[in-house]
Amino acid sequence: MKKIKRLALKVDFHQAKWNEPIIFELHQAGERGVEIPLASEQVVKAVGDGLSTLPHNMLRANKVNLPEIAQARVLRHYVRLSQETLGSDFNVEIGQGTCTMKYIPKINELLIRNHKIMELHPLQDISTVQGMLEIIHNLDLAMREISGLDFFSFQPSGGTQALFAMASIVRKYHEARGEGDQRDEIITTIFSHPSQAATAAVKGYKIITLYPDKDGFPDIDRLKEVLSERTAGFVVANPEDTGIYNPKIKEFTKLVHEAGGICYYDQANANGLLGITRAKEAGFDMCFFNLHKTFAAPHMCGGPATGALGVTRELKEYLPGPIVEKNKEGYYLNDTLTHSIGKVRAFHGVAQTILRSYAWIRSLGPSGLKAVAQTAVLNNNYLYSRVQKIRGASAPYVKGQRLEQVRYSWEQLTQETGITTEDVQRRMTDFGLHYWTSHHPYIVPEPFTLEPTESYSKADLDEYIAALEQISREAYETPEIVKNAPYNSTIHQLDEQDYLDNPDKWCLSWRLYQKKTQEVNVLK
Amino acid sequence: MTKKVHPYIPNMVSEVKQKMLEEIGVNSIENLFECIPKELRYQDDLNIPKALTEYELRRHIEGLLNKNISSTEYLNFLGAGCSQHFVPAVCDEVNQRSEFLTAYAGEPYEDHGRFQALFEYQSLMAELVDMDVVSVPTFDWGQAASTAIRMASRVTKRNKVLLANTVSPERRKIITNYGTPQLSFSGVAFDINTGLLDLEDLKSKLSDEVAAIYFENPSYLGFIETQGQEIFKLAKDFGVLIVVGVDPISLGVLVPPSHYGADIVCGDLQPLGMHMNYSGGQAGFIATQNEEVFINEYPSRLFGIVPTKKEGEYGFGDVAYERTSFALREKGKESVGTQTALWGITAGVYLSLLGPDGMYEVGQTIMQNSQYAVQQLNQIEGVNGSRIVSTFFKEFIVDFNDTGLTVAQINKELLIRNIFGGKDLSEEFPEYGQSALYCVTEIHTKEDLDYLVAAIKEIVEQQ
Numbered sequence: 001m002k003k004i005k006r007l008a009l010k011v012d013f014h015q016a017k018w019n020e021p022i023i024f025e026l027h028q029a030g031e032r033g034v035e036i037p038l039a040s041e042q043v044v045k046a047v048g049d050g051l052s053t054l055p056h057n058m059l060r061a062n063k064v065n066l067p068e069i070a071q072a073r074v075l076r077h078y079v080r081l082s083q084e085t086l087g088s089d090f091n092v093e094i095g096q097g098t099c100t101m102k103y104i105p106k107i108n109e110l111l112i113r114n115h116k117i118m119e120l121h122p123l124q125d126i127s128t129v130q131g132m133l134e135i136i137h138n139l140d141l142a143m144r145e146i147s148g149l150d151f152f153s154f155q156p157s158g159g160t161q162a163l164f165a166m167a168s169i170v171r172k173y174h175e176a177r178g179e180g181d182q183r184d185e186i187i188t189t190i191f192s193h194p195s196q197a198a199t200a201a202v203k204g205y206k207i208i209t210l211y212p213d214k215d216g217f218p219d220i221d222r223l224k225e226v227l228s229e230r231t232a233g234f235v236v237a238n239p240e241d242t243g244i245y246n247p248k249i250k251e252f253t254k255l256v257h258e259a260g261g262i263c264y265y266d267q268a269n270a271n272g273l274l275g276i277t278r279a280k281e282a283g284f285d286m287c288f289f290n291l292h293k294t295f296a297a298p299h300m301c302g303g304p305a306t307g308a309l310g311v312t313r314e315l316k317e318y319l320p321g322p323i324v325e326k327n328k329e330g331y332y333l334n335d336t337l338t339h340s341i342g343k344v345r346a347f348h349g350v351a352q353t354i355l356r357s358y359a360w361i362r363s364l365g366p367s368g369l370k371a372v373a374q375t376a377v378l379n380n381n382y383l384y385s386r387v388q389k390i391r392g393a394s395a396p397y398v399k400g401q402r403l404e405q406v407r408y409s410w411e412q413l414t415q416e417t418g419i420t421t422e423d424v425q426r427r428m429t430d431f432g433l434h435y436w437t438s439h440h441p442y443i444v445p446e447p448f449t450l451e452p453t454e455s456y457s458k459a460d461l462d463e464y465i466a467a468l469e470q471i472s473r474e475a476y477e478t479p480e481i482v483k484n485a486p487y488n489s490t491i492h493q494l495d496e497q498d499y500l501d502n503p504d505k506w507c508l509s510w511r512l513y514q515k516k517t518q519e520v521n522v523l524k
Numbered sequence: 525m526t527k528k529v530h531p532y533i534p535n536m537v538s539e540v541k542q543k544m545l546e547e548i549g550v551n552s553i554e555n556l557f558e559c560i561p562k563e564l565r566y567q568d569d570l571n572i573p574k575a576l577t578e579y580e581l582r583r584h585i586e587g588l589l590n591k592n593i594s595s596t597e598y599l600n601f602l603g604a605g606c607s608q609h610f611v612p613a614v615c616d617e618v619n620q621r622s623e624f625l626t627a628y629a630g631e632p633y634e635d636h637g638r639f640q641a642l643f644e645y646q647s648l649m650a651e652l653v654d655m656d657v658v659s660v661p662t663f664d665w666g667q668a669a670s671t672a673i674r675m676a677s678r679v680t681k682r683n684k685v686l687l688a689n690t691v692s693p694e695r696r697k698i699i700t701n702y703g704t705p706q707l708s709f710s711g712v713a714f715d716i717n718t719g720l721l722d723l724e725d726l727k728s729k730l731s732d733e734v735a736a737i738y739f740e741n742p743s744y745l746g747f748i749e750t751q752g753q754e755i756f757k758l759a760k761d762f763g764v765l766i767v768v769g770v771d772p773i774s775l776g777v778l779v780p781p782s783h784y785g786a787d788i789v790c791g792d793l794q795p796l797g798m799h800m801n802y803s804g805g806q807a808g809f810i811a812t813q814n815e816e817v818f819i820n821e822y823p824s825r826l827f828g829i830v831p832t833k834k835e836g837e838y839g840f841g842d843v844a845y846e847r848t849s850f851a852l853r854e855k856g857k858e859s860v861g862t863q864t865a866l867w868g869i870t871a872g873v874y875l876s877l878l879g880p881d882g883m884y885e886v887g888q889t890i891m892q893n894s895q896y897a898v899q900q901l902n903q904i905e906g907v908n909g910s911r912i913v914s915t916f917f918k919e920f921i922v923d924f925n926d927t928g929l930t931v932a933q934i935n936k937e938l939l940i941r942n943i944f945g946g947k948d949l950s951e952e953f954p955e956y957g958q959s960a961l962y963c964v965t966e967i968h969t970k971e972d973l974d975y976l977v978a979a980i981k982e983i984v985e986q987q
Binding site: 019020023033034036037039040043046047049054055057060065068074075079080081083084085086087088090091099102107109110113114120121122125127129132134135142146148158161163164171193195197198199200201202204207209245250275276277281296298299300302303304305320341342343346348349350351352353355358359362363366367368369370372378379381382384400401403429434439440454455456457458460486490491492494495496500501506507509510511513 | 533536549561571591604616633664694704750753849855858899967
């Protein structure tokens, strides 16, 4: 027998391809997927059909036009779709920079599948949810240590909502001081997440965006120019999407404070900073952590999630309520915050995610958390060194000084071969790997953003690098291979634009698809 | 002794670390942090308890959770925006799948299944609300209502918004926080006995400066607003848009708001297959017709079906992506980010399993069980099973004013009898005095309801 030869690159990968119909096409009249617990005979005897009390105009005339499908077929449909989805459990998911795609511990998933959390109603008497409140409070205490700030709310259910809550606090704070109308500008940076600017705009602010200087740092001279009595706040990530840590951050926050603004820190991704440096020492008044990033809660195709929002003592009264506190009798919900912005979301946030992150912190302890940051930064710098050696790839701005991620560029590759970062993206799926470019606008030309986290081994990183090297070689030698990718994915290249941006052609639901394909032959 | 390698951190192995440092060209990991000024370096150890092994962790967390009493151990009659329903096992099976659980922002190629499942969610919900377009899920009902209202404001280019005074006070907090400072809100009165919107008050507040009227149906207080058509006629004269919040589990039997003229419909998906999870099951939805003027105002992603370059194959992509804040930052429509995609997929599974008959049956059963509860509560001296005389769905106001007891006292006694009584309304709606909002669904058996009624009877009679 010959010894099996293993390559770093998964050249024989092919994703599942089930060609599943749209669920409506599985309809067979008369089949059903599940039985509902019906009202008992005595109840029916007592109240009748329950519907005759409804005014006629409120009764739905026809049953809902849903498909009728047997249970096993529904299940098979969805598990097949799941197989056509490349979760981070299945690949070396370092290509989704800024999102900290780390290992999601299975023990935490087991812990949340417990009726003692799944079947808690948010308005239950607090004596019956003491364990849940203790978990929330304990996570609050851990977050205080990690950030140096004083109080946390877990109500915001995503980074965008945490940013919105922070912009709301900024407004409320200035209003309380009689400067609400005067202070109408929020300053951010172009290498920060688009939601920073977008949520501040939702809250009525004019946005001022700082661009990087030649080394990639937010421009401090420009900051000085734009600060004024109109400055309400300054929001920034550090490191930004480039992975470059701004060493002058304390000077930034000092300048903003001198102008009367509030500084809030986007720590959606804080993976390179745990136990290393904190929001407080850098001069921030608020910060938030995405529990579904740094703190190992799963991303779940895009939520539910948590943006854990921390503030200094001075801003506690502005938090969305209620917050969990402790007194002699035990844990309770404090809803008496005097300047509270009100609420950003119903009840208390996503309890399962709070539990997962608490469990993750407890599984690491203080030295484990620091090892997370150290290893994430080690992994990133290893990748940084290797990727820059790939033909056509570069890492713009200052040399070194990268923490947990890097925004790279294929500018040279594109100039020399015509292959773009989108082409590379499609080709990566042929090797069973996810790859993301970056947020728009593309300030770094032909960008891609890698964040290896602490979860991946050197062998894993080498696999990802081997794929990038392979594609670079193909771009120079056989570019059509890259241009026409993917080949081993569930589907081939989309025949995109006209079907997504033309109102006559787009089909946002199955019923629209049916209408449009009957009227004209819109879809092939 | 070598430093322990944590199971989640493979590259703590010292030989590997050494090789990587050599590649980087530094002596130690410490060198990599030199970009952070000394004064900002945290010198202490974090004051967090030391690490637990997996087994210790399980003991610790289960120990904490065991201090809770769940709604499967006690009988639960709390609703008010989060309600206990039957969750089919297949819903849990699908949303626990590792592929869906750990996916995030993949492209149409490697995440074809995620795109299809969310497109199907959009399509199934579109049938339920009988409108052509539903976005991928948003945060929760309150935020969905906020965005629906802001969409209406952008469509009409007006800033005044009318809110029915029966809207959930918690949702009102979310709506006003999301709406200010650009929008101004005024309340519209309601009839205390029927719950129905006061059309005279509405008339007096409608004008061509008003962007939208928002009401809920079934309302927060449980009653069904039957004047949809009248509200529509009044509003249309002024070009005011109708935004309606709805409990989607009612729509197997209740007429969807689009049939009485709603322009934008929103609500919470939680009843459609999500466990309560101490409010972790909430997820918002927004629906409109397929009109460009509305589509262009959605902040969320909208997935559309697209052919691929291979004959007979289809894929999915982002429709009109350029409107989003992902594309345009502060110039996009509001903001978009991680919301509640997995609950959208789960709601799709739920609707696929129930089908037309299941949705009809669950709606009917909720009507029957809740009517039975009211009928039985009415037998208790001093208790009015339903303070509001209109037909209701799932929730109803139980009036305890004539018992001489407060809701707090009654709920305390109920708790002793292993019952979570209804939500105390005395602060939110003082006009109803000592009344509570009860929630009865398909999960409640006749025995459950009889036990509740007997318990309340006993408490009231002890008085």
